[in-house]
Amino acid sequence: MRTGVENALKPFNLDNPFNKRALWLYIVALLFYGTNHMLIIALPFLSQSLGASQSRIGIIMGAYMFVSMFLRPVAGAIVDRFGSRNIFMAALLLNAIVLAAYSIENLWAFAVMRALQGAILAFFSMTVHMLIIDLISDKARGQGLSLLSLASMVPYTFVPALVLYLKDQVTMTQLLLIFAGIGLCNIAFGSGLFRTLGARAGQTSGEQNRDEDRHTVGSSNVSTPKIVFPSLVMLMASIVFSIAPTFLPLYLDSRGMNTAPLYFLTETAVLIFIRFFGRKRIPSSATFPRKLLIALIACFVLSPTLLFLSLSTPVLLASAVCNGLALSLLYPTLITYITFIVPERSRGYSIGWFIAAADFGTSLGAFLMGWLADAFSYPTMLATGAGIGVAALIVTFVYRGEKAVVA
Structure with a gap:
Protein backbone atom coordinates (compact mmCIF):
# COMPACT_ATOMS: atom_id res chain seq x y z
CA MET A 1 0.00 0.00 0.00
CA THR A 204 3.23 -0.13 5.81
CA SER A 205 -0.37 1.01 6.26
CA GLY A 206 -2.00 1.87 9.56
CA GLU A 207 -3.91 -1.37 9.72
CA GLN A 208 -0.72 -3.33 9.21
CA ASN A 209 1.11 -1.24 11.81
CA ARG A 210 -1.56 -1.99 14.41
CA ASP A 211 -0.97 -5.66 13.84
CA GLU A 212 2.77 -5.33 13.38
CA ASP A 213 3.95 -6.64 16.71
CA ARG A 214 1.78 -9.70 16.20
CA HIS A 215 2.92 -10.34 12.63
CA THR A 216 6.55 -9.22 12.34
CA VAL A 217 8.17 -12.50 13.32
CA GLY A 218 5.63 -14.53 11.40
CA SER A 219 6.02 -12.48 8.23
CA SER A 220 9.78 -12.93 8.32
CA ASN A 221 9.32 -16.66 8.62
CA VAL A 222 6.84 -16.66 5.74
CA SER A 223 9.10 -14.64 3.44
CA THR A 224 12.29 -16.59 4.17
CA PRO A 225 11.50 -19.67 1.99
CA LYS A 226 10.42 -17.38 -0.85
CA ILE A 227 13.82 -15.68 -1.08
CA VAL A 228 15.90 -18.89 -0.95
CA PHE A 229 15.90 -19.37 -4.74
CA PRO A 230 16.72 -15.79 -5.83
CA SER A 231 19.32 -15.45 -3.06
CA LEU A 232 20.96 -18.76 -3.98
CA VAL A 233 21.13 -17.84 -7.67
CA MET A 234 22.54 -14.39 -6.84
CA LEU A 235 25.13 -15.93 -4.51
CA MET A 236 26.31 -18.35 -7.20
CA ALA A 237 26.30 -15.60 -9.82
CA SER A 238 28.35 -13.31 -7.56
CA ILE A 239 30.97 -16.03 -7.14
CA VAL A 240 31.32 -16.26 -10.91
CA PHE A 241 31.21 -12.47 -11.39
CA SER A 242 34.11 -12.09 -8.93
CA ILE A 243 36.47 -13.95 -11.28
CA ALA A 244 36.99 -11.23 -13.89
CA PRO A 245 37.73 -8.14 -11.76
CA THR A 246 39.88 -10.05 -9.25
CA PHE A 247 41.85 -12.54 -11.32
CA LEU A 248 41.53 -11.93 -15.06
CA PRO A 249 44.18 -9.14 -15.13
CA LEU A 250 46.58 -11.44 -13.26
CA TYR A 251 45.84 -14.35 -15.61
CA LEU A 252 46.36 -12.24 -18.73
CA ASP A 253 49.54 -10.74 -17.31
CA SER A 254 50.89 -14.24 -16.59
CA ARG A 255 50.39 -15.00 -20.28
CA GLY A 256 52.14 -11.82 -21.35
CA MET A 257 48.93 -10.16 -22.53
CA ASN A 258 47.81 -6.59 -21.83
CA THR A 259 44.20 -6.87 -23.02
CA ALA A 260 42.51 -6.59 -19.59
CA PRO A 261 41.55 -2.89 -20.14
CA LEU A 262 39.84 -3.85 -23.41
CA TYR A 263 37.84 -6.54 -21.59
CA PHE A 264 36.64 -4.23 -18.83
CA LEU A 265 35.88 -1.36 -21.21
CA THR A 266 33.71 -3.68 -23.30
CA GLU A 267 32.01 -5.23 -20.27
CA THR A 268 31.23 -1.82 -18.74
CA ALA A 269 29.87 -0.43 -22.02
CA VAL A 270 27.53 -3.42 -22.39
CA LEU A 271 26.45 -3.21 -18.73
CA ILE A 272 25.52 0.48 -18.90
CA PHE A 273 23.85 0.24 -22.30
CA ILE A 274 21.71 -2.81 -21.46
CA ARG A 275 20.85 -1.72 -17.92
CA PHE A 276 19.52 1.56 -19.29
CA PHE A 277 17.94 0.57 -22.60
CA GLY A 278 17.00 -2.96 -21.57
CA ARG A 279 15.25 -1.97 -18.35
CA LYS A 280 11.79 -2.35 -19.96
CA ARG A 281 12.53 -6.04 -20.51
CA ILE A 282 12.58 -6.69 -16.76
CA PRO A 283 9.23 -8.25 -15.75
CA SER A 284 7.51 -6.08 -13.15
CA SER A 285 5.15 -8.64 -11.63
CA ALA A 286 5.10 -11.81 -9.53
CA THR A 287 5.34 -13.97 -12.67
CA PHE A 288 8.52 -16.00 -12.48
CA PRO A 289 10.81 -14.72 -15.31
CA ARG A 290 12.14 -18.17 -16.18
CA LYS A 291 13.14 -17.50 -19.81
CA LEU A 292 14.97 -14.26 -19.04
CA LEU A 293 16.81 -15.80 -16.07
CA ILE A 294 17.87 -18.84 -18.10
CA ALA A 295 19.25 -16.54 -20.82
CA LEU A 296 21.14 -14.41 -18.28
CA ILE A 297 22.55 -17.40 -16.41
CA ALA A 298 23.63 -18.94 -19.72
CA CYS A 299 25.58 -15.73 -20.36
CA PHE A 300 27.57 -15.97 -17.14
CA VAL A 301 28.20 -19.67 -17.84
CA LEU A 302 29.57 -18.79 -21.28
CA SER A 303 31.85 -16.03 -20.01
CA PRO A 304 34.35 -18.18 -18.02
CA THR A 305 33.87 -21.06 -20.49
CA LEU A 306 35.08 -18.93 -23.38
CA LEU A 307 38.10 -17.75 -21.38
CA PHE A 308 38.85 -21.38 -20.51
CA LEU A 309 38.88 -22.26 -24.22
CA SER A 310 40.92 -19.33 -25.52
CA LEU A 311 42.38 -15.93 -24.61
CA SER A 312 42.41 -14.56 -28.15
CA THR A 313 41.06 -11.04 -28.54
CA PRO A 314 37.77 -12.01 -30.28
CA VAL A 315 37.03 -14.63 -27.59
CA LEU A 316 37.97 -12.18 -24.84
CA LEU A 317 35.53 -9.62 -26.25
CA ALA A 318 32.77 -12.24 -26.54
CA SER A 319 33.35 -13.19 -22.89
CA ALA A 320 33.14 -9.53 -21.86
CA VAL A 321 29.85 -9.09 -23.73
CA CYS A 322 28.38 -12.20 -22.06
CA ASN A 323 29.46 -11.07 -18.60
CA GLY A 324 28.17 -7.55 -19.21
CA LEU A 325 24.77 -8.88 -20.31
CA ALA A 326 24.46 -11.06 -17.20
CA LEU A 327 25.63 -8.30 -14.85
CA SER A 328 23.26 -5.75 -16.38
CA LEU A 329 19.92 -7.48 -15.79
CA LEU A 330 20.32 -10.39 -13.36
CA TYR A 331 20.35 -8.34 -10.15
CA PRO A 332 17.42 -5.99 -11.00
CA THR A 333 15.38 -8.92 -12.39
CA LEU A 334 15.75 -11.00 -9.22
CA ILE A 335 15.22 -8.15 -6.77
CA THR A 336 12.11 -6.97 -8.66
CA TYR A 337 10.72 -10.51 -8.48
CA ILE A 338 11.36 -10.59 -4.71
CA THR A 339 9.43 -7.36 -4.11
CA PHE A 340 6.28 -8.96 -5.57
CA ILE A 341 6.42 -12.39 -3.89
CA VAL A 342 7.11 -11.41 -0.28
CA PRO A 343 4.70 -9.70 2.16
CA GLU A 344 4.96 -5.92 2.06
CA ARG A 345 5.59 -5.75 5.81
CA SER A 346 8.77 -7.85 5.41
CA ARG A 347 9.93 -6.50 2.05
CA GLY A 348 12.98 -4.70 3.46
CA TYR A 349 13.99 -7.74 5.51
CA SER A 350 13.80 -9.93 2.39
CA ILE A 351 15.74 -7.48 0.22
CA GLY A 352 18.36 -7.29 2.97
CA TRP A 353 18.94 -11.05 2.87
CA PHE A 354 19.11 -11.00 -0.92
CA ILE A 355 21.76 -8.24 -1.05
CA ALA A 356 23.69 -9.95 1.78
CA ALA A 357 23.77 -13.13 -0.33
CA ALA A 358 25.21 -11.13 -3.24
CA ASP A 359 27.87 -9.59 -0.96
CA PHE A 360 28.74 -12.97 0.51
CA GLY A 361 29.07 -14.47 -2.98
CA THR A 362 31.52 -11.74 -3.97
CA SER A 363 33.65 -12.29 -0.84
CA LEU A 364 33.46 -16.08 -1.10
CA GLY A 365 34.30 -15.96 -4.80
CA ALA A 366 37.50 -13.99 -4.22
CA PHE A 367 38.62 -16.51 -1.58
CA LEU A 368 37.51 -19.68 -3.38
CA MET A 369 38.74 -18.73 -6.84
CA GLY A 370 42.04 -17.45 -5.47
CA TRP A 371 42.61 -20.77 -3.70
CA LEU A 372 41.80 -22.72 -6.88
CA ALA A 373 44.17 -20.58 -8.94
CA ASP A 374 46.99 -21.09 -6.41
CA ALA A 375 46.37 -24.81 -5.80
CA PHE A 376 45.71 -25.77 -9.42
CA SER A 377 45.66 -23.22 -12.25
CA TYR A 378 43.73 -20.33 -13.74
CA PRO A 379 42.01 -22.63 -16.29
CA THR A 380 40.81 -24.83 -13.38
CA MET A 381 39.43 -21.72 -11.71
CA LEU A 382 37.55 -20.76 -14.89
CA ALA A 383 36.18 -24.29 -15.33
CA THR A 384 34.93 -24.25 -11.73
CA GLY A 385 33.22 -20.91 -12.34
CA ALA A 386 31.47 -22.37 -15.39
CA GLY A 387 30.43 -25.39 -13.29
CA ILE A 388 28.88 -23.13 -10.64
CA GLY A 389 26.98 -21.38 -13.41
CA VAL A 390 25.65 -24.69 -14.70
CA ALA A 391 24.44 -25.50 -11.16
CA ALA A 392 22.57 -22.16 -11.10
CA LEU A 393 21.04 -23.06 -14.46
CA ILE A 394 19.80 -26.41 -13.13
CA VAL A 395 18.31 -24.74 -10.03
CA THR A 396 16.45 -22.30 -12.27
CA PHE A 397 15.08 -25.07 -14.47
CA VAL A 398 13.59 -26.97 -11.51
CA TYR A 399 12.29 -23.93 -9.60
CA ARG A 400 8.53 -23.51 -9.98
CA GLY A 401 8.10 -19.93 -8.84
CA GLU A 402 6.07 -18.32 -6.07
CA LYS A 403 2.63 -16.80 -5.84
CA ALA A 404 2.18 -13.07 -5.43
CA VAL A 405 1.56 -11.76 -1.90
CA VAL A 406 -0.71 -8.78 -1.39
CA ALA A 407 -0.31 -8.17 2.34
Whole structure:
Protein backbone atom coordinates (compact mmCIF):
# COMPACT_ATOMS: atom_id res chain seq x y z
CA MET A 1 0.00 0.00 0.00
CA ARG A 2 1.18 3.53 -0.83
CA THR A 3 -0.42 5.56 1.95
CA GLY A 4 2.11 8.39 2.46
CA VAL A 5 4.15 8.61 -0.70
CA GLU A 6 1.34 8.09 -3.18
CA ASN A 7 -0.61 11.07 -1.83
CA ALA A 8 2.48 13.27 -1.82
CA LEU A 9 3.30 12.40 -5.43
CA LYS A 10 -0.14 12.60 -7.05
CA PRO A 11 0.98 15.46 -9.36
CA PHE A 12 3.78 13.24 -10.66
CA ASN A 13 3.50 10.38 -13.13
CA LEU A 14 4.32 7.28 -11.11
CA ASP A 15 4.47 5.23 -14.32
CA ASN A 16 7.47 7.30 -15.39
CA PRO A 17 10.73 5.98 -13.84
CA PHE A 18 12.22 9.42 -14.59
CA ASN A 19 9.73 11.47 -12.60
CA LYS A 20 11.33 14.32 -10.66
CA ARG A 21 11.42 12.57 -7.29
CA ALA A 22 12.86 9.38 -8.76
CA LEU A 23 15.56 11.42 -10.53
CA TRP A 24 16.52 13.05 -7.23
CA LEU A 25 16.87 9.59 -5.69
CA TYR A 26 19.10 8.40 -8.56
CA ILE A 27 21.33 11.47 -8.09
CA VAL A 28 21.60 10.88 -4.35
CA ALA A 29 22.52 7.23 -4.97
CA LEU A 30 25.08 8.24 -7.62
CA LEU A 31 26.82 10.68 -5.26
CA PHE A 32 26.68 8.29 -2.29
CA TYR A 33 28.19 5.35 -4.15
CA GLY A 34 30.56 7.66 -6.02
CA THR A 35 32.25 8.88 -2.83
CA ASN A 36 32.46 5.33 -1.53
CA HIS A 37 34.12 4.15 -4.75
CA MET A 38 36.54 7.10 -4.49
CA LEU A 39 37.58 5.99 -1.03
CA ILE A 40 38.22 2.45 -2.29
CA ILE A 41 40.92 3.91 -4.55
CA ALA A 42 42.26 6.74 -2.36
CA LEU A 43 42.29 5.18 1.13
CA PRO A 44 44.90 2.46 0.40
CA PHE A 45 47.31 5.14 -0.87
CA LEU A 46 46.78 7.28 2.23
CA SER A 47 47.05 4.28 4.56
CA GLN A 48 50.30 3.24 2.91
CA SER A 49 51.69 6.76 3.32
CA LEU A 50 50.93 6.46 7.05
CA GLY A 51 52.97 3.24 7.28
CA ALA A 52 50.24 0.59 6.96
CA SER A 53 51.26 -2.87 5.75
CA GLN A 54 49.38 -4.61 2.94
CA SER A 55 47.58 -6.86 5.43
CA ARG A 56 46.54 -3.88 7.55
CA ILE A 57 45.25 -2.08 4.47
CA GLY A 58 43.26 -5.23 3.68
CA ILE A 59 41.70 -5.19 7.16
CA ILE A 60 40.81 -1.49 6.89
CA MET A 61 39.22 -1.87 3.46
CA GLY A 62 37.52 -5.18 4.24
CA ALA A 63 35.74 -3.82 7.33
CA TYR A 64 33.35 -1.90 5.06
CA MET A 65 31.75 -4.82 3.23
CA PHE A 66 32.07 -7.23 6.17
CA VAL A 67 29.96 -5.02 8.47
CA SER A 68 27.52 -4.12 5.70
CA MET A 69 26.92 -7.76 4.75
CA PHE A 70 25.92 -8.79 8.27
CA LEU A 71 23.80 -5.72 8.95
CA ARG A 72 21.70 -5.75 5.77
CA PRO A 73 18.90 -8.07 7.04
CA VAL A 74 18.81 -6.13 10.34
CA ALA A 75 18.64 -2.85 8.43
CA GLY A 76 15.86 -4.23 6.26
CA ALA A 77 13.80 -5.26 9.30
CA ILE A 78 14.28 -1.82 10.91
CA VAL A 79 13.23 -0.06 7.70
CA ASP A 80 10.14 -2.30 7.57
CA ARG A 81 9.30 -1.23 11.11
CA PHE A 82 9.97 2.51 10.98
CA GLY A 83 9.82 3.42 7.28
CA SER A 84 12.50 4.77 4.96
CA ARG A 85 12.12 8.55 5.17
CA ASN A 86 13.92 9.41 8.41
CA ILE A 87 16.46 6.59 8.13
CA PHE A 88 17.33 7.80 4.60
CA MET A 89 18.14 11.29 5.86
CA ALA A 90 20.02 10.02 8.92
CA ALA A 91 22.21 7.86 6.68
CA LEU A 92 23.15 10.84 4.51
CA LEU A 93 23.98 12.99 7.57
CA LEU A 94 26.10 10.27 9.18
CA ASN A 95 27.85 9.57 5.88
CA ALA A 96 28.93 13.23 5.58
CA ILE A 97 30.22 13.18 9.18
CA VAL A 98 32.21 9.99 8.57
CA LEU A 99 33.67 11.36 5.33
CA ALA A 100 34.84 14.46 7.20
CA ALA A 101 36.29 12.27 10.00
CA TYR A 102 38.76 10.65 7.56
CA SER A 103 40.73 13.90 7.69
CA ILE A 104 41.95 12.76 11.14
CA GLU A 105 44.43 10.63 9.14
CA ASN A 106 44.94 7.87 11.70
CA LEU A 107 44.97 4.17 10.79
CA TRP A 108 42.77 3.13 13.71
CA ALA A 109 40.34 5.91 12.82
CA PHE A 110 40.30 4.67 9.22
CA ALA A 111 39.30 1.17 10.36
CA VAL A 112 36.52 2.54 12.56
CA MET A 113 35.28 4.88 9.82
CA ARG A 114 35.21 2.07 7.24
CA ALA A 115 33.18 -0.12 9.62
CA LEU A 116 30.78 2.77 10.27
CA GLN A 117 30.45 3.35 6.55
CA GLY A 118 29.59 -0.31 6.12
CA ALA A 119 26.77 0.11 8.63
CA ILE A 120 25.59 3.28 6.88
CA LEU A 121 25.67 1.48 3.52
CA ALA A 122 23.45 -1.29 4.88
CA PHE A 123 20.76 1.20 5.92
CA PHE A 124 21.16 3.51 2.93
CA SER A 125 20.83 0.72 0.37
CA MET A 126 17.69 -0.53 2.12
CA THR A 127 16.06 2.91 2.16
CA VAL A 128 16.75 3.72 -1.50
CA HIS A 129 15.38 0.35 -2.61
CA MET A 130 12.23 0.86 -0.56
CA LEU A 131 11.82 4.49 -1.65
CA ILE A 132 12.08 3.75 -5.38
CA ILE A 133 9.34 1.14 -4.94
CA ASP A 134 7.15 3.91 -3.49
CA LEU A 135 8.17 6.62 -5.97
CA ILE A 136 7.08 4.71 -9.08
CA SER A 137 4.17 2.44 -9.97
CA ASP A 138 4.22 -1.34 -9.75
CA LYS A 139 4.36 -1.76 -13.52
CA ALA A 140 7.48 0.45 -13.74
CA ARG A 141 9.15 -1.06 -10.65
CA GLY A 142 11.58 -3.17 -12.65
CA GLN A 143 12.73 -0.11 -14.59
CA GLY A 144 13.20 1.92 -11.42
CA LEU A 145 15.24 -0.76 -9.69
CA SER A 146 17.36 -1.19 -12.82
CA LEU A 147 18.05 2.56 -13.03
CA LEU A 148 18.83 2.67 -9.29
CA SER A 149 21.35 -0.15 -9.64
CA LEU A 150 22.78 1.65 -12.69
CA ALA A 151 23.30 4.77 -10.56
CA SER A 152 25.33 2.68 -8.11
CA MET A 153 27.40 1.14 -10.92
CA VAL A 154 28.19 4.21 -13.05
CA PRO A 155 30.91 5.49 -10.65
CA TYR A 156 32.95 2.38 -11.46
CA THR A 157 33.45 3.74 -14.97
CA PHE A 158 35.10 7.06 -14.12
CA VAL A 159 35.94 7.19 -10.40
CA PRO A 160 39.26 5.24 -10.48
CA ALA A 161 40.73 7.48 -13.20
CA LEU A 162 39.39 10.63 -11.49
CA VAL A 163 40.88 9.76 -8.11
CA LEU A 164 44.23 8.72 -9.60
CA TYR A 165 44.35 12.08 -11.39
CA LEU A 166 43.35 14.11 -8.32
CA LYS A 167 45.84 12.44 -5.99
CA ASP A 168 48.65 13.91 -8.09
CA GLN A 169 47.06 17.36 -8.15
CA VAL A 170 46.08 17.85 -4.49
CA THR A 171 47.19 16.54 -1.12
CA MET A 172 45.44 13.53 0.37
CA THR A 173 43.97 15.74 3.09
CA GLN A 174 42.49 18.03 0.47
CA LEU A 175 41.15 15.02 -1.43
CA LEU A 176 39.42 13.71 1.70
CA LEU A 177 37.88 17.15 2.29
CA ILE A 178 36.57 17.07 -1.29
CA PHE A 179 34.85 13.79 -0.43
CA ALA A 180 33.32 15.41 2.65
CA GLY A 181 32.11 18.27 0.47
CA ILE A 182 30.39 15.81 -1.86
CA GLY A 183 28.75 14.27 1.20
CA LEU A 184 27.39 17.70 2.18
CA CYS A 185 26.08 18.26 -1.35
CA ASN A 186 24.31 14.93 -1.12
CA ILE A 187 22.55 16.09 2.05
CA ALA A 188 21.21 19.05 0.06
CA PHE A 189 19.84 16.77 -2.68
CA GLY A 190 18.50 14.31 -0.12
CA SER A 191 16.77 17.00 1.95
CA GLY A 192 14.96 18.24 -1.17
CA LEU A 193 13.54 14.75 -1.67
CA PHE A 194 12.95 14.31 2.08
CA ARG A 195 10.62 17.32 2.23
CA THR A 196 8.37 15.91 -0.52
CA LEU A 197 7.91 12.49 1.09
CA GLY A 198 5.02 11.64 3.38
CA ALA A 199 5.90 11.06 7.03
CA ARG A 200 5.15 7.37 6.54
CA ALA A 201 7.18 6.85 3.35
CA GLY A 202 8.37 3.31 3.01
CA GLN A 203 6.21 2.19 5.92
CA THR A 204 3.23 -0.13 5.81
CA SER A 205 -0.37 1.01 6.26
CA GLY A 206 -2.00 1.87 9.56
CA GLU A 207 -3.91 -1.37 9.72
CA GLN A 208 -0.72 -3.33 9.21
CA ASN A 209 1.11 -1.24 11.81
CA ARG A 210 -1.56 -1.99 14.41
CA ASP A 211 -0.97 -5.66 13.84
CA GLU A 212 2.77 -5.33 13.38
CA ASP A 213 3.95 -6.64 16.71
CA ARG A 214 1.78 -9.70 16.20
CA HIS A 215 2.92 -10.34 12.63
CA THR A 216 6.55 -9.22 12.34
CA VAL A 217 8.17 -12.50 13.32
CA GLY A 218 5.63 -14.53 11.40
CA SER A 219 6.02 -12.48 8.23
CA SER A 220 9.78 -12.93 8.32
CA ASN A 221 9.32 -16.66 8.62
CA VAL A 222 6.84 -16.66 5.74
CA SER A 223 9.10 -14.64 3.44
CA THR A 224 12.29 -16.59 4.17
CA PRO A 225 11.50 -19.67 1.99
CA LYS A 226 10.42 -17.38 -0.85
CA ILE A 227 13.82 -15.68 -1.08
CA VAL A 228 15.90 -18.89 -0.95
CA PHE A 229 15.90 -19.37 -4.74
CA PRO A 230 16.72 -15.79 -5.83
CA SER A 231 19.32 -15.45 -3.06
CA LEU A 232 20.96 -18.76 -3.98
CA VAL A 233 21.13 -17.84 -7.67
CA MET A 234 22.54 -14.39 -6.84
CA LEU A 235 25.13 -15.93 -4.51
CA MET A 236 26.31 -18.35 -7.20
CA ALA A 237 26.30 -15.60 -9.82
CA SER A 238 28.35 -13.31 -7.56
CA ILE A 239 30.97 -16.03 -7.14
CA VAL A 240 31.32 -16.26 -10.91
CA PHE A 241 31.21 -12.47 -11.39
CA SER A 242 34.11 -12.09 -8.93
CA ILE A 243 36.47 -13.95 -11.28
CA ALA A 244 36.99 -11.23 -13.89
CA PRO A 245 37.73 -8.14 -11.76
CA THR A 246 39.88 -10.05 -9.25
CA PHE A 247 41.85 -12.54 -11.32
CA LEU A 248 41.53 -11.93 -15.06
CA PRO A 249 44.18 -9.14 -15.13
CA LEU A 250 46.58 -11.44 -13.26
CA TYR A 251 45.84 -14.35 -15.61
CA LEU A 252 46.36 -12.24 -18.73
CA ASP A 253 49.54 -10.74 -17.31
CA SER A 254 50.89 -14.24 -16.59
CA ARG A 255 50.39 -15.00 -20.28
CA GLY A 256 52.14 -11.82 -21.35
CA MET A 257 48.93 -10.16 -22.53
CA ASN A 258 47.81 -6.59 -21.83
CA THR A 259 44.20 -6.87 -23.02
CA ALA A 260 42.51 -6.59 -19.59
CA PRO A 261 41.55 -2.89 -20.14
CA LEU A 262 39.84 -3.85 -23.41
CA TYR A 263 37.84 -6.54 -21.59
CA PHE A 264 36.64 -4.23 -18.83
CA LEU A 265 35.88 -1.36 -21.21
CA THR A 266 33.71 -3.68 -23.30
CA GLU A 267 32.01 -5.23 -20.27
CA THR A 268 31.23 -1.82 -18.74
CA ALA A 269 29.87 -0.43 -22.02
CA VAL A 270 27.53 -3.42 -22.39
CA LEU A 271 26.45 -3.21 -18.73
CA ILE A 272 25.52 0.48 -18.90
CA PHE A 273 23.85 0.24 -22.30
CA ILE A 274 21.71 -2.81 -21.46
CA ARG A 275 20.85 -1.72 -17.92
CA PHE A 276 19.52 1.56 -19.29
CA PHE A 277 17.94 0.57 -22.60
CA GLY A 278 17.00 -2.96 -21.57
CA ARG A 279 15.25 -1.97 -18.35
CA LYS A 280 11.79 -2.35 -19.96
CA ARG A 281 12.53 -6.04 -20.51
CA ILE A 282 12.58 -6.69 -16.76
CA PRO A 283 9.23 -8.25 -15.75
CA SER A 284 7.51 -6.08 -13.15
CA SER A 285 5.15 -8.64 -11.63
CA ALA A 286 5.10 -11.81 -9.53
CA THR A 287 5.34 -13.97 -12.67
CA PHE A 288 8.52 -16.00 -12.48
CA PRO A 289 10.81 -14.72 -15.31
CA ARG A 290 12.14 -18.17 -16.18
CA LYS A 291 13.14 -17.50 -19.81
CA LEU A 292 14.97 -14.26 -19.04
CA LEU A 293 16.81 -15.80 -16.07
CA ILE A 294 17.87 -18.84 -18.10
CA ALA A 295 19.25 -16.54 -20.82
CA LEU A 296 21.14 -14.41 -18.28
CA ILE A 297 22.55 -17.40 -16.41
CA ALA A 298 23.63 -18.94 -19.72
CA CYS A 299 25.58 -15.73 -20.36
CA PHE A 300 27.57 -15.97 -17.14
CA VAL A 301 28.20 -19.67 -17.84
CA LEU A 302 29.57 -18.79 -21.28
CA SER A 303 31.85 -16.03 -20.01
CA PRO A 304 34.35 -18.18 -18.02
CA THR A 305 33.87 -21.06 -20.49
CA LEU A 306 35.08 -18.93 -23.38
CA LEU A 307 38.10 -17.75 -21.38
CA PHE A 308 38.85 -21.38 -20.51
CA LEU A 309 38.88 -22.26 -24.22
CA SER A 310 40.92 -19.33 -25.52
CA LEU A 311 42.38 -15.93 -24.61
CA SER A 312 42.41 -14.56 -28.15
CA THR A 313 41.06 -11.04 -28.54
CA PRO A 314 37.77 -12.01 -30.28
CA VAL A 315 37.03 -14.63 -27.59
CA LEU A 316 37.97 -12.18 -24.84
CA LEU A 317 35.53 -9.62 -26.25
CA ALA A 318 32.77 -12.24 -26.54
CA SER A 319 33.35 -13.19 -22.89
CA ALA A 320 33.14 -9.53 -21.86
CA VAL A 321 29.85 -9.09 -23.73
CA CYS A 322 28.38 -12.20 -22.06
CA ASN A 323 29.46 -11.07 -18.60
CA GLY A 324 28.17 -7.55 -19.21
CA LEU A 325 24.77 -8.88 -20.31
CA ALA A 326 24.46 -11.06 -17.20
CA LEU A 327 25.63 -8.30 -14.85
CA SER A 328 23.26 -5.75 -16.38
CA LEU A 329 19.92 -7.48 -15.79
CA LEU A 330 20.32 -10.39 -13.36
CA TYR A 331 20.35 -8.34 -10.15
CA PRO A 332 17.42 -5.99 -11.00
CA THR A 333 15.38 -8.92 -12.39
CA LEU A 334 15.75 -11.00 -9.22
CA ILE A 335 15.22 -8.15 -6.77
CA THR A 336 12.11 -6.97 -8.66
CA TYR A 337 10.72 -10.51 -8.48
CA ILE A 338 11.36 -10.59 -4.71
CA THR A 339 9.43 -7.36 -4.11
CA PHE A 340 6.28 -8.96 -5.57
CA ILE A 341 6.42 -12.39 -3.89
CA VAL A 342 7.11 -11.41 -0.28
CA PRO A 343 4.70 -9.70 2.16
CA GLU A 344 4.96 -5.92 2.06
CA ARG A 345 5.59 -5.75 5.81
CA SER A 346 8.77 -7.85 5.41
CA ARG A 347 9.93 -6.50 2.05
CA GLY A 348 12.98 -4.70 3.46
CA TYR A 349 13.99 -7.74 5.51
CA SER A 350 13.80 -9.93 2.39
CA ILE A 351 15.74 -7.48 0.22
CA GLY A 352 18.36 -7.29 2.97
CA TRP A 353 18.94 -11.05 2.87
CA PHE A 354 19.11 -11.00 -0.92
CA ILE A 355 21.76 -8.24 -1.05
CA ALA A 356 23.69 -9.95 1.78
CA ALA A 357 23.77 -13.13 -0.33
CA ALA A 358 25.21 -11.13 -3.24
CA ASP A 359 27.87 -9.59 -0.96
CA PHE A 360 28.74 -12.97 0.51
CA GLY A 361 29.07 -14.47 -2.98
CA THR A 362 31.52 -11.74 -3.97
CA SER A 363 33.65 -12.29 -0.84
CA LEU A 364 33.46 -16.08 -1.10
CA GLY A 365 34.30 -15.96 -4.80
CA ALA A 366 37.50 -13.99 -4.22
CA PHE A 367 38.62 -16.51 -1.58
CA LEU A 368 37.51 -19.68 -3.38
CA MET A 369 38.74 -18.73 -6.84
CA GLY A 370 42.04 -17.45 -5.47
CA TRP A 371 42.61 -20.77 -3.70
CA LEU A 372 41.80 -22.72 -6.88
CA ALA A 373 44.17 -20.58 -8.94
CA ASP A 374 46.99 -21.09 -6.41
CA ALA A 375 46.37 -24.81 -5.80
CA PHE A 376 45.71 -25.77 -9.42
CA SER A 377 45.66 -23.22 -12.25
CA TYR A 378 43.73 -20.33 -13.74
CA PRO A 379 42.01 -22.63 -16.29
CA THR A 380 40.81 -24.83 -13.38
CA MET A 381 39.43 -21.72 -11.71
CA LEU A 382 37.55 -20.76 -14.89
CA ALA A 383 36.18 -24.29 -15.33
CA THR A 384 34.93 -24.25 -11.73
CA GLY A 385 33.22 -20.91 -12.34
CA ALA A 386 31.47 -22.37 -15.39
CA GLY A 387 30.43 -25.39 -13.29
CA ILE A 388 28.88 -23.13 -10.64
CA GLY A 389 26.98 -21.38 -13.41
CA VAL A 390 25.65 -24.69 -14.70
CA ALA A 391 24.44 -25.50 -11.16
CA ALA A 392 22.57 -22.16 -11.10
CA LEU A 393 21.04 -23.06 -14.46
CA ILE A 394 19.80 -26.41 -13.13
CA VAL A 395 18.31 -24.74 -10.03
CA THR A 396 16.45 -22.30 -12.27
CA PHE A 397 15.08 -25.07 -14.47
CA VAL A 398 13.59 -26.97 -11.51
CA TYR A 399 12.29 -23.93 -9.60
CA ARG A 400 8.53 -23.51 -9.98
CA GLY A 401 8.10 -19.93 -8.84
CA GLU A 402 6.07 -18.32 -6.07
CA LYS A 403 2.63 -16.80 -5.84
CA ALA A 404 2.18 -13.07 -5.43
CA VAL A 405 1.56 -11.76 -1.90
CA VAL A 406 -0.71 -8.78 -1.39
CA ALA A 407 -0.31 -8.17 2.34
